[in-house]
Amino acid sequence: MDVIAKSRPETKPYWARCLAIVAVMTSGALLSGCMGGLDLFDDKVDTVRTSAVATSAERLTDEITVRNAVSSADLSHTAGNPIPWANSASGSAGVISTIAENRDTAGRTCRDFVTTKHSYQGIANYSGRTCLGSSGEWLLLAFDLQG
Incomplete structure (x- = not known):
């Protein structure tokens, strides 16, 4: 009578044990590429720069x-x-809630906005x-942060 419920390594075939060892070694080798430069005994400090x-x-x-x-x-x-x-260069976006068109003292067409x-x-x-x-180009005269 064969016992099939045992999970002791000596009851598994030799090729299955070898395959398991190869799988562990291969996954370790592949994952080591994700951890490049990881040296537990190196005294250098890694820095991360963000554009916060x-x-x-x-x-x-x-x-x-x-x-x-x-x-x-x-x-x-x-x-x-x-x-x-939206500005894809900076990642900023917003919503212009009001625009009021008027003329300034010089007679130029202006738009005030929020x-x-x-x-x-x-x-x-x-x-x-x-x-x-005067050249037909819109000029931004004010862009002020509201408190």
């Missing part, structure tokens, strides 16, 4: 993105509806002003 703090270039691209959204908005069709914007900015630093409210320049 926005650079001035990222802020500038956010301002340009908002300016473009405000200046290209068709106010007759938006009728006060929020306008979403927007949110969702970024890695959190959510913030901004107000701003963009005006149409």
